[in-house]
Each structure stands twice: as C-alpha cells, then as structure tokens.
Amino acid sequence: MPQPKTLYDKIWDAHLVHEDPDGTSLLYIDRHLVHEVTSPQAFEGLRMAGRRVRCPEKTVAVPDHNVPTDIRRAERIEDEMSRIQVEALRANAREFGIELYDVDDVRQGIVHIIGPEQGWTQPGMTIVCGDSHTATHGAFGALAHGIGTSEVEHVLATQTLIQKKSKNMKVEVRGSLPLGVTAKDIVLSIIGRTGTAGGNGHVIEYCGEAIRELSMEGRMTVCNMAIEGGARAGLIAPDEKTFAYVKGRPHAPKGEDWEKAVAYWRTLFTDEGAHFDKVVVLDASEIEPVVTWGTSPEDVLPITGVVPHPDEFEGGKREAARRSLEYMGLEPGTPLRDIEIDTVFIGSCSNARIEDLREVAKVMEGRKVKEGLRAMVVPGSGLVRAQAEEEGIAQKLIEAGFDWRMAGCSMCLGMNPDQLAPGERCASTSNRNFEGRQGRGGRTHLLSPAMAAAAAITGRLTDVRELMSS
Amino acid sequence: MEKFTRLTGVAAPLPMVNVDTDMIIPKQFLKTIQRTGLGRNLFDEMRYDDDGNENPDFVLNKPAYREAKILVAGANFGCGSSREHAPWALLDFGIRCVIAPSFADIFYNNCFKNGILPIVLPQEEVDKLLDDAERGANATITVDLEKQEISGPDGGTIPFEVDPFRKHCLLNGLDDIGLTMEKVDRIEAFEKAYAARAPWAA
Ligand code: SF4
Numbered sequence: 060m061p062q063p064k065t066l067y068d069k070i071w072d073a074h075l076v077h078e079d080p081d082g083t084s085l086l087y088i089d090r091h092l093v094h095e096v097t098s099p100q101a102f103e104g105l106r107m108a109g110r111r112v113r114c115p116e117k118t119v120a121v122p123d124h125n126v127p128t129d130i131r132r133a134e135r136i137e138d139e140m141s142r143i144q145v146e147a148l149r150a151n152a153r154e155f156g157i158e159l160y161d162v163d164d165v166r167q168g169i170v171h172i173i174g175p176e177q178g179w180t181q182p183g184m185t186i187v188c189g190d191s192h193t194a195t196h197g198a199f200g201a202l203a204h205g206i207g208t209s210e211v212e213h214v215l216a217t218q219t220l221i222q223k224k225s226k227n228m229k230v231e232v233r234g235s236l237p238l239g240v241t242a243k244d245i246v247l248s249i250i251g252r253t254g255t256a257g258g259n260g261h262v263i264e265y266c267g268e269a270i271r272e273l274s275m276e277g278r279m280t281v282c283n284m285a286i287e288g289g290a291r292a293g294l295i296a297p298d299e300k301t302f303a304y305v306k307g308r309p310h311a312p313k314g315e316d317w318e319k320a321v322a323y324w325r326t327l328f329t330d331e332g333a334h335f336d337k338v339v340v341l342d343a344s345e346i347e348p349v350v351t352w353g354t355s356p357e358d359v360l361p362i363t364g365v366v367p368h369p370d371e372f373e374g375g376k377r378e379a380a381r382r383s384l385e386y387m388g389l390e391p392g393t394p395l396r397d398i399e400i401d402t403v404f405i406g407s408c409s410n411a412r413i414e415d416l417r418e419v420a421k422v423m424e425g426r427k428v429k430e431g432l433r434a435m436v437v438p439g440s441g442l443v444r445a446q447a448e449e450e451g452i453a454q455k456l457i458e459a460g461f462d463w464r465m466a467g468c469s470m471c472l473g474m475n476p477d478q479l480a481p482g483e484r485c486a487s488t489s490n491r492n493f494e495g496r497q498g499r500g501g502r503t504h505l506l507s508p509a510m511a512a513a514a515a516i517t518g519r520l521t522d523v524r525e526l527m528s529s
Numbered sequence: 530m531e532k533f534t535r536l537t538g539v540a541a542p543l544p545m546v547n548v549d550t551d552m553i554i555p556k557q558f559l560k561t562i563q564r565t566g567l568g569r570n571l572f573d574e575m576r577y578d579d580d581g582n583e584n585p586d587f588v589l590n591k592p593a594y595r596e597a598k599i600l601v602a603g604a605n606f607g608c609g610s611s612r613e614h615a616p617w618a619l620l621d622f623g624i625r626c627v628i629a630p631s632f633a634d635i636f637y638n639n640c641f642k643n644g645i646l647p648i649v650l651p652q653e654e655v656d657k658l659l660d661d662a663e664r665g666a667n668a669t670i671t672v673d674l675e676k677q678e679i680s681g682p683d684g685g686t687i688p689f690e691v692d693p694f695r696k697h698c699l700l701n702g703l704d705d706i707g708l709t710m711e712k713v714d715r716i717e718a719f720e721k722a723y724a725a726r727a728p729w730a731a
Pocket of ligand 1: 123124169170171190192407408409467468471472489490
C-alpha cells in the first residue's frame with residue numbers, strides 16, 4: 060500500500076522539479092497572475108538581466124488595486140503614481156508578450172476574480188500572484204500562494220518557485236448551515252476560533268458537509284481568507300460543482316483534454332488515513348451571522364453579542380483590544396446591533412462575485428438604503444457587472460439607493476480614490492479590518508454580503524435573520 | 530545579476546558610523562516603479578540642499594569622486610529598514626563594493642542579491658583605506674574577489690574573508706534566479722514529462 064497522501068501532498072508532488080537534501084524545493088508553477096503594484100520592479104529586473112518571461116502563455120496581467128471605479132476612468136487616471144503603475148503594467152505586458160485585461164476590457168477586474176472567471180484557475184494547479192489573497196484559487200483544489208516582488212521575477216524568469224513544504228492542517232465544518240448564515244460567516248468564525256496565527260506554517264484543507272454544500276463562489280470566499288487565519292494557502296477538494304464551474308470557460312481544457320483533465324481531477328482528494336499536523340472541527344449548526352468589532356479579523360463575534368471588554372482577554376491581546384476599541388470608537392458592553400454605520404461597501408475578492416450580488420439583491424427586495432447612508436456596490440469584474448445588469452440586479456440595487464461602480468479593488472484598500480474618511484464607519488464585505496486599511500482613520504466592520512445589505516437598510520449593524528422572517 | 534570578479538576604481542571615503550538606509554535613500558523615493566534610476570537620489574539629504582542644489586562638500590559631489598565605484602565607510606553601515614532600494618541606489622550610482630568595519634545584517638544580505646560586494650575589515654585596515662581614499666582620483670583601488678585581496682595605490686595588499694557560496698554566486702553572477710537557471714535542464718525535463726501527463730496544464 061502506498062503511503063496515504065493529503066490533497067496538498069498530491070499537488071506538491073506533482074509539481075516538484077527538484078529537492079535539496081535540506082528540503083528546499085523547486086516547484087513548477089502552472090499559472091502566474093500579475094497586477095500593477097507588485098510587478099514593475101520584477102519586470103525591470105528581467106530587463107536589466109536581459110531575461111525573458113519563460114512562459115508568457117501561463118501568465119496573465121490585470122490592473123486592479125490602483126484603478127478608480129468611476130465610469131470615466133478609461134479616459135484618464137488622475138492620480139499620477141497610479142497612472143504610471145497602470146501604464147507600466149500595460150507596457151510590460153506588451154514587451155513580454157503577456158495577455159492583459161486593460162481598464163477598458165470587460166474582462167478586467169480583481170485578479171482573484173478574473174482568474175477563475177476566465178478558466179485560468181483549474182484543479183490541481185499551482186498558482187501564484189504577488190498578492191496575499193491568492194489563496195482564493197484554492198477553492199478549486201489548486202495550490203495557490205501569494206509571493207513577493209523578487210519571487211514574481213523568479214517565476215517570470217523560470218516558471219518555478221523556491222519553496223519549503225508547509226505542514227498539513229484540516230478544518231472540518233460538519234453539518235449544514237442554518238438560514239441566514241453564509242460562507243463569510245464560516246470563515247470569519249473559523250478565524251475567530253483559531254486566531255490570525257492559527258494556520259501559521261500550514262496549508263489548510265477545508266472539508267466537511269457545510270463546505271461541500273457551498274457554491275464555488277462561497278468556497279472562494281472561504282479560501283480567500285485562509286491568509287487571515289495565518290495559513291500559506293487554503294484548499295478544497297474539487298468535485299462535480301468545481302468541474303461544472305470550470306467547463307467551457309475561455310482558458311479551460313477542451314475536447315479530449317477536458318476528459319483527461321477531469322479524470323485526473325477526480326484523483327485529487329485526501330486519502331483515507333492521511334496525516335494532518337493539526338485538525339479543527341466546527342459544527343455548522345452553531346455558526347451564526349458574525350461581524351468584526353476590532354482591527355484584526357480574529358476580533359469576530361455573532362451579531363447577537365456585545366462589544367467585549369479588554370479585560371476579557373489575556374496577555375498582549377488585552378492591550379491590542381484596548382487599542383482596537385479606541386481606534387474603532389467603541390464602548391465595551393455596547394450591543395453590536397446598536398452600532399451605527401456611515402457607509403456600506405459591497406465588493407473585494409472576498410465577496411464581489413455574482414452570487415454575492417444576488418444575495419444582496421434578495422435581502423434588498425422591496426427595501427431601500429437608509430436615507431443619508433453612503434452605499435456602494437463594486438462588482439469583482441466587468442463580466443460580473445455585465446451579468447448583474449443582465450439579470451436586472453444592477454437596476455434593483457441602483458433603485459434601492461446603491462452606487463453602482465466599475466470593477467476593481469476599490470474600497471478594500473486605500474490605494475485608489477474609493478476611501479473612508481477619518482472616523483467614518485463602514486460595514487464592509489472585504490477581508491481586512493486593519494487600522495487605515497480602507498483609508499486613514501477609517502473604521503471597518505467585516506461581514507457577509509447579506510449582512511451588509513441588512514446594515515444598508517437599517518443604518519446599523521443588523522441581524523439579517525430578522526429581515527428574513529419579516 | 531552582473532558578475533563580480535575584479536573591480537578597479539576610485540574609492541570614496543565616508544567615515545561616518547551608522548549610515549542608515551534612510552540616509553542612503555530617503556522614503557519619498559520608494560514609490561518608484563523601477564529598481565534603476567535611484568542613483569540620482571543616493572544620499573539625497575546629504576548630497577543636495579533644500580533647493581535641490583548640490584552640496585559641494587559632500588564627498589560624491591567632489592570632482593574626484595563623481596565616478597567612484599567603491600565606498601569606504603564607518604561601522605554598522607546600512608542599518609535601519611530592510612528596503613532593497615538601498616543597494617539598488619548604490620548600484621545605480623555605480624558603486625559595486627562597500628568596505629566597512631561592520632554592516633547591518635539585512636543590508637549585507639541585500640548587497641549580495643544585487644551584485645554588490647560588502648567587505649568587512651578590521652578598523653585599522655579600514656582607516657588605512659580611508660587615508661588612501663582621501664587622495665581622490667589618484668587613489669584607485671583594485672578588489673579581486675577570486676584572490677580575496679584588495680590592492681591599494683601604493684601596491685600593498687589587504688586580504689579579506691567572504692562566504693564561499695556567496696563568492697561563487699558573485700563570481701558567476703548568480704542570484705536566486707541565476708541559481709535556478711543552472712537547473713534549467715531539470716525544468717525542461719519536468720516540462721516535457723508534464724506535457725505528456727497533463728497536456729491541458731502545460
Ligand atoms: S480586493 Fe482587496 S484583498 Fe482582494 S486583491 Fe484587491 S486589495 Fe487585495
């Protein structure tokens with residue numbers, strides 16, 4: 060009997076080019092996604108050394124972090140640094156023969172949304188990008204890592220990455236999710252349980268009934284935040300849903316290749332009895348809609364809870380909680396449902412896919428954004444935007460009072476014009492609530508798209524289940 | 530990465546201790562999209578006054594040192610932040626060797642990644658080189674990495690130590706990418722087998 064392997068072991072072994080005695084390995088990279096912020100010096104390095112991109116056909120480039128989301132952005136990007144970075148990406152893509160989805164291309168969008176959408180992302184692949192949320196692609200059973208600029212250059216030049224193998228961690232979510240609870244609540248609850256360092260040094264495989272029952276969009280939301288749990292990558296074994304999602308996409312295998320690919324993809328699961336270095340089990344029926352109250356993604360509580368007191372924590376976390384609450388402008392003991400918000404942001408690579416927008420539209424049905432609230436929806440890609448328009452979702456959201464934007468990272472991070480003002484409080488479907496992440500002094504509460512919609516209606520953090528029963 | 534074998538050039542004296550990376554390249558120059566072009570702002574705050582005019586007293590502005598290839602400096606050179614922009618700026622100016630009694634760790638490592646040779650010497654040897662360097666354009670020094678030897682303008686030589694693996698990388702111009710490129714046969718073999726096994730991915 061061969062040694063039972065985990066899914067991670069199998070993908071790793073299938074891409075091992077070389078291994079040194081000390082475990083330092085050269086791993087083959089199947090797909091490389093490139094965006095404007097972390098790539099200019101890497102291309103510059105290639106030029107200086109007179110190197111070419113080894114496999115331009117396995118590389119795709121898209122501007123997303125810096126781009127404004129107003130409709131006139133294709134004419135001109137006002138901010139000079141941003142404009143230069145976007146222009147540099149354009150020039151580099153042309154010079155090195157890489158496919159680019161430019162700002163005026165309907166396929167443009169957040170790098171982690173367009174990868175799966177265009178079929179670049181496939182089960183069993185190794186995928187990298189100079190961006191920590193590359194873990195998103197793990198939802199397809201692909202080993203996907205974020206990398207630094209010098210590594211971007213390394214992959215461009217050699218199509219490989221120097222790596223040491225991580226440990227295996229299993230997170231199992233048993234049973235089915237209750238009504239009103241979504242993928243975002245699962246992953247935030249996991250991070251609440253394991254902490255932001257819980258996955259350090261590990262690759263997490265998410266499994267169990269609740270994960271299996273998620274759509275591909277939901278699975279991407281879960282894997283997207285593996286990095287917030289400290290893990291290098293998140294993985295979900297591919298199944299029929301995965302194959303159905305990939306099938307027919309522009310870069311998906313076709314014809315005979317498709318048959319071969321699916322046959323191989325069916326072998327991508329963790330063998331019975333394979334070893335995990337760490338195991339965490341959650342019961343789906345105990346998960347509630349959650350929100351974050353602090354400035355770390357682990358500062359998460361069910362919406363039915365109250366703002367905690369720093370004294371409830373121990374060690375360094377006590378001081379961190381004190382600082383968080385001061386930054387967030389919150390008093391211990393305040394019911395989370397009483398926290399009033401100024402802004403709702405629906406977007407980011409966590410939650411800007413079509414299903415997320417459908418969820419928002421469902422909660423908004425027959426309701427309006429509260430008077431005076433700033434509420435924006437930023438689709439994850441031009442194609443998501445187009446589909447939402449076709450399904451009539453866009454029209455409904457606009458009528459309900461949402462600002463309907465062009466695709467990009469937008470208010471997920473303060474690098475483009477969509478930013479929070481100091482002290483502005485936001486219910487956000489993004490993935491990071493760090494100090495200043497959405498703009499200097501901005502206050503972020505992370506939550507699901509359904510919960511964000513509920514907050515848009517009432518103007519405060521709200522239990523979406525109340526709106527569902529009425 | 531450019532090879533480093535034997536370097537002959539003018540050595541500029543900078544007898545300050547604790548030259549930090551913010552002095553080497555201030556943070557307002559980090560927003561660049563390039564690794565090159567930073568040489569103009571190397572030691573920016575010491576090199577230029579508030580109006581952007583050159584400060585004639587700063588060593589690299591003196592006629593004799595404008596083409597310097599070697600820097601002789603004080604202890605703990607390169608301390609501060611980990612920015613790789615510091616070695617990028619030195620390299621872009623044309624400096625490929627820094628000699629000092631000690632270096633900050635990250636900067637020291639970053640130098641090797643960028644084809645710059647940092648040499649640690651005892652203080653009295655550094656002082657001797659500083660004296661040589663004071664003689665300006667008349668003071669060309671040769672650094673021979675193969676022999677691990679510095680020869681001064683008067684013919685005297687000073688031996689130095691360097692890690693054998695790093696020496697190998699510099700002599701052959703190998704950065705991480707260069708090292709991986711040495712395994713290109715294995716990458717090609719992998720790609721061939723992979724194309725047979727998983728044609729849709731290859
Ligand atoms: S949406 Fe946010 S998390 Fe995702 S890639 Fe953009 S900036 Fe990063």
